Amino acid sequence: MKKNGQPSIGGTAATAHRTEDPAATGIPTVSYRPTPGRPPGLEVLDLPGLAARALVQGRPLTEPARPAFHLVIAVRGGRLSCSVDFDSYCAVQGDWLWVWPGQVLRFPDSLGECDATVLAFPTGFPSAATDILIRHAEYAPHRLVTxxxxxxxxxxSLLAALVEEHTGLGDLTLEAYIETLRDLLSVILIRLVHLTAPRRQIQAGGEPFQRFRRAVEEGFERTHRVEDYATALGYSSRTLTRATRAALGCGAKRYIDDRVLLEAKRLLVHTSLAPAVISARIGFAYPTVFSAFFRQHTGLTPTEFRSLARA
Structure with missing residues (x-):
């Protein structure tokens, strides 16, 4: 693995006019938008196509943003540099980069002479069975696979078959076409997960953990209390803690704190928001409480972390 973004998937909409510096308002989320006239579910692009769509949407690849969809990039030649959250990657021929929804992605000023195939798809496109098989990769530390x-x-070979089927829209019924793409993509994803962590067996934690995970994603900006999620979901705090420990090896409170800390780091690194504003955005009543929380988990104040990360 060689450690050393931001795509916008859309059609031909008019260029967006922005009057604010995105770094002063937060990290924009980019939704999945299929090409007009094509069935939704999977987009197959090259890097120039990805860059062109980003410009059409008024959001160049050089600006950080959160794709609300998966991006799998297979590098066929040349070199591709990008940052995913706080890690920088330099992918070369033979590497596969997998960016999950919600991660902050940014590319440098130039894509260089890299030849790559890009697969973009929303979370709901792979089958439910595939989703279960790949889910643990969301928590794996590495995104670059060689x-x-x-x-x-x-x-x-699988990618070539997928690209060929993707271009053959008229050869099959719509239902058969979509199912063919879904099955070929599923095999690629399962293979990549196996290469990422072949011996790592992270259990799904059952329905309680999956519901808890979604609830935290939607509510961590409002509450950091396990009890609040337990009440909302109809479980006991102990059930959520057991389910989270079975899935990830940590308790429910730790899971919430890690998600809050991740968001704080993203906003500190990728925006110019003041720490007091970030504190309010991620659910702290007082900036002093946020600062104490951040120092407890990182050993640094938010301002110190921002300075070091940008240096």
């Missing part, structure tokens, strides 16, 4: 030569040939 298969060995044999597995790379297998992945490229």
């Amino acid at each position: 298969p060995d030569s044999a597995r790379q040939r297998t992945l490229l």
Whole structure:
């Protein structure tokens, strides 16, 4: 793995006019928008196509943003640099980069001479069975995968079949076409997950954890209390803690705190919002409480973290 963004998937809408500096207002979320006239579910692009769509949407790839969809980038040649949250990656021929929904992605000023195939798809496009099989990869620390030569040939063969089927819209009924794309994509994703963590068995934690995970994603800006989520979901706090520990090896409170801390770091690094404003955005009543929370988990004040990260 070689450690050393921001795509906008859309059609031909008019360029957006922005009157505010996005860094002063927060990190924009980019929704999945299929090409007009094509079935929704999966977009297959090259890097120039990705950059062109970003410009059409008024959001160049050089600006940080959160795609609300998956991006899988297979590098065929050249070199591709980008940052995902707080990690910088330099992908070369044979590498696969997988960016999950909600991560902050930014590319440098130039995409260079990189030749790559980009797969963009919303969370609901892979089958429910595939979603269960790949779910644990969301918590894996690495996003860049370098298969060995044999597995790379297998992945490229699957990718070639997917690209060919994607261009053959008129050959099948709509239902058969979508199902073919879904099945080919599923095999690629499962293969990538196996390469990322072949021996790591993170259990799903059952329905309680999945519901808790979604609730935290939607509510961490309002509450950091396990009891509040337990009441809203109809579980006991102990049930949520057991389910989270089974899924990730940590308790429910730790999971909430980690999500809050991640958001704080994203806003400190990728925006110019004052720490007091960030504090309010992520659910702290007082900036002093936020500062104490941040120092407890990182050993730094929010201002110190921002300075070091940008340096």
